[in-house]
Amino acid sequence: MSIISAEQLGHAYNDNWLFKNLTFGIQQGQRVALVGINGAGKSTLLKLLAERFKPSEGKVVKAKDIRFGYLEQDPKFDGSTTISDYVFSADNRQQQVIREYEELLEQSNPDIELINKLTEEISNLEAWEYEHQIKTILGRLGISNLEKEITTLSGGQKKRLSLAKLLIDDPEVYILDEPTNHLDIDTIEWLESFLTTGGKTILMVTHDRYFLDNICNEIIELDGGKVFSYKGKYAYYLEKKAEREAIDEATLAKNKNLLKKELEWMRRMPQARGTKSKARKDAFYDLEEKTKGISSKDSVSLDVKMSRQGNKILEIDNISKHFTDQSVINNFSYVFKKGDKIGLTGKNGTGKSTFLNIITGELNPDEGKVDKGETTVFGYYHQSGLKFDEDERVIDVVKNIAEYITLSDGSTISASQLLTLFLFPPKKQHGFVSLLSGGEKKRLHLMKVLIKNPNFLILDEPTNDLDIDTLNVLEEFLENFPGVLILVSHDRYLVDKLTDQLFIMEGNGEIKIFNGNYSSYRIEQEELKTKEKSIVKTENKPTPLPTKEKSKLSYKEKLEFDKLSADIETLEIEIKKLETALANESSDIDKINQIIEQLEENKESLEEMSFRWLELSENA
Numbered sequence: 001m002s003i004i005s006a007e008q009l010g011h012a013y014n015d016n017w018l019f020k021n022l023t024f025g026i027q028q029g030q031r032v033a034l035v036g037i038n039g040a041g042k043s044t045l046l047k048l049l050a051e052r053f054k055p056s057e058g059k060v061v062k063a064k065d066i067r068f069g070y071l072e073q074d075p076k077f078d079g080s081t082t083i084s085d086y087v088f089s090a091d092n093r094q095q096q097v098i099r100e101y102e103e104l105l106e107q108s109n110p111d112i113e114l115i116n117k118l119t120e121e122i123s124n125l126e127a128w129e130y131e132h133q134i135k136t137i138l139g140r141l142g143i144s145n146l147e148k149e150i151t152t153l154s155g156g157q158k159k160r161l162s163l164a165k166l167l168i169d170d171p172e173v174y175i176l177d178e179p180t181n182h183l184d185i186d187t188i189e190w191l192e193s194f195l196t197t198g199g200k201t202i203l204m205v206t207h208d209r210y211f212l213d214n215i216c217n218e219i220i221e222l223d224g225g226k227v228f229s230y231k232g233k234y235a236y237y238l239e240k241k242a243e244r245e246a247i248d249e250a251t252l253a254k255n256k257n258l259l260k261k262e263l264e265w266m267r268r269m270p271q272a273r274g275t276k277s278k279a280r281k282d283a284f285y286d287l288e289e290k291t292k293g294i295s296s297k298d299s300v301s302l303d304v305k306m307s308r309q310g311n312k313i314l315e316i317d318n319i320s321k322h323f324t325d326q327s328v329i330n331n332f333s334y335v336f337k338k339g340d341k342i343g344l345t346g347k348n349g350t351g352k353s354t355f356l357n358i359i360t361g362e363l364n365p366d367e368g369k370v371d372k373g374e375t376t377v378f379g380y381y382h383q384s385g386l387k388f389d390e391d392e393r394v395i396d397v398v399k400n401i402a403e404y405i406t407l408s409d410g411s412t413i414s415a416s417q418l419l420t421l422f423l424f425p426p427k428k429q430h431g432f433v434s435l436l437s438g439g440e441k442k443r444l445h446l447m448k449v450l451i452k453n454p455n456f457l458i459l460d461e462p463t464n465d466l467d468i469d470t471l472n473v474l475e476e477f478l479e480n481f482p483g484v485l486i487l488v489s490h491d492r493y494l495v496d497k498l499t500d501q502l503f504i505m506e507g508n509g510e511i512k513i514f515n516g517n518y519s520s521y522r523i524e525q526e527e528l529k530t531k532e533k534s535i536v537k538t539e540n541k542p543t544p545l546p547t548k549e550k551s552k553l554s555y556k557e558k559l560e561f562d563k564l565s566a567d568i569e570t571l572e573i574e575i576k577k578l579e580t581a582l583a584n585e586s587s588d589i590d591k592i593n594q595i596i597e598q599l600e601e602n603k604e605s606l607e608e609m610s611f612r613w614l615e616l617s618e619n620a
Helices: 042-049 083-087 093-105 113-123 128-142 155-169 185-195 209-215 233-267 275-293 353-357 394-399 415-421 438-450 468-479 492-498 519-538 555-584 590-620
Strands: 002-013 014-028 031-035 057-062 068-071 171-178 201-204 218-223 227-230 316-323 326-333 340-348 367-372 376-380 404-406 412-414 454-458 484-488 501-507 510-515
Touching: 002 042, 014 057, 014 227, 031 042, 031 209, 042 201, 042 492, 068 155, 068 376, 083 093, 083 155, 093 113, 093 128, 113 128, 128 155, 128 185, 128 394, 185 209, 185 394, 209 233, 209 492, 209 510, 227 233, 316 353, 326 353, 326 367, 326 510, 340 353, 340 492, 353 484, 394 415, 394 438, 404 415, 412 415, 438 468, 454 555, 468 492, 468 519, 484 492, 492 519, 501 519, 510 519, 555 590
Parallel strands: 031 201, 031 218, 068 171, 171 201, 340 484, 340 501, 376 454, 454 484
Antiparallel strands: 002 014, 002 057, 218 227, 316 326, 316 367, 404 412, 501 510
């Protein structure tokens, strides 16, 4: 039985129907990705299912007593002033007592009596694990200083705060609109693990194909106002979609041929007005209606001329940049070569945007210099997007740059023709920018960057809000792009496919150069971690007994073996007691530290005893 379903759902804006008669359901435990081109109505459909507004027709049916959580692209904060006001729900006593406890601990001279009272209440509510989970979620999403005002946060910080609130509330159904936007890759991988535990029910829109593949077990495509369901991963969806489209194209061609013949018959207007003649005319109109319902697929066409590139492209010589007491870039040098395809990665806040602004001349380094070649033409796609005049017509956005655009083969086309290639039909071209979806605005932004014929492309999070079909075309264009590319993206699929070198912002001003794509880098990092763990284990391992062949333990070793078994059991009991004492103690900081120290000593002893016991057991 579905816990959320759409029944004959339809919605229109200004008499323009996005979709009609949608009927589908989502069952408990399903993890579904909603895909479709920009402007198809994906975000609108999510808002309808989250009951943010009413549909033009049809209805949304939800199971009783099921909690729903909705992450929207541009979150609203319902009048909350601070991060703490928003994160901790007023009607959730567990959250409120944790909030009071955390705020009290941040004071320089906290009230010990009140701490004891709150500690007791947290224990009674069995909320210690919940408190740890809240801290983990906030920490992973880079949220600190709970008293900070929400109005001071950037767009990315607001999106992460909204996501944190949703994960803390842990609803039974997650409705997520582009959850990976504004997250770094490490956080995305943690989020994947979080969402795939506990049998969660998920419906999400995402452009991140690795994220989609790692989480979802079903894909629903919104195409031409209809829904098509595919029970499988992304590769299975692509295969079955191609089959469906091939059938549609064949049906369309067949219908067109038949329509042509029938149209000739209709034009002759036979004199006979019998039943057979009327039936044939009815069949013609029926076929015409069906043929309208099947349209040939259009795709974005990225084709522009690249400016000539000289031998000298861009040289970075020992640049450094500091803000107050923080070093963002420290003595970094690099000489760009023709055909460089570089991925710029690093956690949020490590200085990726600063680095890009320095090499494009928007920001000066404190030390060192950036020397740009005379023929180098930058094309910089900013993460924040362009500031469009919402009352400007779409076609004027392009005409303000050029009336005619030169393509790679030397031919020229008009601004209107170029917009059509970018899937802006005449009706949208003469409409206002304010009527475009978020993804369509991003596509228009990308187009503005490309028509300046750059030979050094910088793409800062280009995948945000773009549909997967457009991304596939963008990938193909960039694979064949002969100029230099710097790509900043949390989309691991895109970074893997398009880059063969990484600049890794490690923090504290350090930039590491890695030859290879992101997956190669992660494999190397995992191997290093495994090696480090192995070294630590070897260092902590007690010196083994001199090896000699023997079939049984000596009398002394047997006594040691028996004693170890008893000691290990006693130590395990002692560790459990200490863990219980730690959970129940919160007011006396000195005592807490004492318990932690004793706990660590006991765990070390237990590990040593266990190693020795294993050695003796092998000989026994």
